[in-house]
Amino acid sequence: MVLSPLMDENRRVRRNIRLGSLGAALENYDFVVYLYVATLIGAAFFPSGTDTLRLAQTLAIYAIGFLIRPVAGVLIARVADRVGRKRLFVINVMVMSAATLVTGLLPTYAQVGWPAPILLMIMRVAQGCAVGGELPAAAVFVSEHAHRGGVAKAGAFQQAMTFVGLLFGASAAFGSSLLATHLTPGTPSLAWRLPFIIGGVLGIVSVYLRRNLDESPAFQQQSRQPRRTQPRPVRDVLKNHGGAVLFGALVVSGLAVANIAYITFWPTYLQVSVHLSATEALAASLISVVGALVMMPFWGRVADRHGWRFVLLWAAGVTATGTVLLLAVLPGLPRGSSIALWIGLPAAVGAGAIISVVPGLVSSVFPAEVRQTGYSLSYNLVIAILGGLLTLAMVGLLSALGSGAPMYVGFLACVITVLAAALVSKIPLYLGRGVEQAASDTTGEVLAQEGKTP
Template identity: 65%
Template structure:
């Protein structure tokens, strides 16, 4: 049998990286769509005589169930991936996500069947939470294990870029569905919230079809061949033998969550409720920032591949701190309704993109192959669920008590954590990328620094 040429192997690796990143976009798409149509979902799934404020709380509580289920689901799914392979996990998560998203778009409303309607909505969110709990860590591990040693950071940054495209797709789908329901089918107003979920289900089916062509990662194949039929307890191994990487992963995941929620989730609400901008202007400002962050991520990945993780984290932390401090100075001086507010966050978004761009490659690199999926998933999902699930509410409270600068103070905290991570990262073993250990295994004893 003819052996594939290096060029063929490179093409296959790039294809696997592209296809492996698709599910991350689907996760972000689903969660953002729900938030953009939250008001409409509240009207559809809760009693009409309930006050709008209570309906919104009920709707966001349903949203939170998907976040709260993530840690447990992510750990269980990661355990499967560390035993049976990355490719099988990808098929499982995209099937669950696609089915749950599609069914959400077809659910009967409260007016049609009463209280079973919100119960069904909760069940769909739980199913989606189970899927996404495994999807983001799975995508990160998959693309970085397929990357060549000198391109681990860029592969991870591309995966994160693809995930962020879900924000844009979600906002676009919600906006387009609103236009359709208002102007093309005014007699069917429910299409304004149903169409985005139906579209997400279709996207999931397409992603499933494409993912059938992906290959298992070379690192997992080598580990399987070396370990034979060995069966381990990945969670126990991660907590007992890799405490330092787990703590480092928590540190970086906290910084990531603070930046993501503040600058890419909460910002439209901040512009509307604190600075008095219209919903349209706030949405445009958010989309500009997300697009800018996406454009900057490959550059940040190249920085890490060329200059190392320490410099990349240090430069990203300092640049984000500087541009965030600029926001603190400029925002109060803007006249009410100034169009500059649409663009003012862009420099901060370009700088802050370095923090999420680092996460997929770096958190994959610090765990050996046999526990990599679990090592990534455990700290990442716990932080995202616990901190990410409540940070929007915390930010609202902070703005009320501290003042308009509260979001920027939160990001400055993330910058400090990123600088700490830059100082610590040279003391963490890596198993992917330049300078990585040649074997995926380490003794099951207390870690010793090289």
């Protein structure tokens, strides 16, 4: 009888964390699907001009979603800090799901002319607005629901779900292409429409599931305190928590650099510099992604047990070791060697460790009343800048630095992570391990988290 309420509470915590992480999977799903079918979208919405011009126009519309994220994310975060995580959480997924579904149903240029690319751009703007609020919202939500000794593990699970979305998006795009080519050759548009329709339907299902989410205990505790008005929330967060914002941006920079070097740019690099076929590069990329995904919960448990500094140093060390291995082995591999499929796995596992710590750590450096706004500032500004520019810069770096360019960028992620490890003990924490260092005005929140510890 004593254990029953505790077991029920643990089930509720796990349910909230799992459902809260669904949006991260959907966001990455949409990210991958659009890139995998970009050439088909270009042919459907920009029929004139060269293949390169069509692809550039398609990716320009894709980039609009990144550019809108910082502004939308901060505005959505401010509302979440005032009215609650749950309400905005559900609305974000509704907007994202609707925009994804409608994208799969849009008329093409051949059907309606110039309004077609404009409608596509509007859908990307809507998705960018939703995603700008979704990922920070998901990170804060799962971190606040986690037990005090499980904040890092909860955040690592959310990041693992983003990689699940990546894998599912690649599979959906590949399967739809096969379906349109071999089973229904008379409907070529199905190859780009079906993945978006699937994503939209999955999003609608997640909205239904999220109806039963509980508001986070940290926000409930904070909402019972006298409200301090913040007419200029961004300015106030920068003024009162500027150090936390800069530290959060530093940690997110490590994520962005590691992710681009060894996850998102990796298949392109293998084709351009290692001369693998597109199929082989995809297989190598999937091996790396699965390896990083499987290890993420382990890194979260390590952080919960031994602290953020410990896991950051290990993440940097594993990534650096994998990077040295790549520099030593990859240039000498004979063309077509099967070792190239697996050689990126150690560095990808290290990159996954860097990526896995971000939700829990960045959520922990802000008090509840500004947590969503602070996280959104740290995350969206860095992703908007590095997410687009560094990917483009990698092409130029290959010309300037040669085939080792991704590895040099990987070393940069290690340096950033070591710097974060050196600074983390100087930053007050409001969730998870180390909350004793937090300011006294957050004692209620700390006690609320401790009260939920099994």
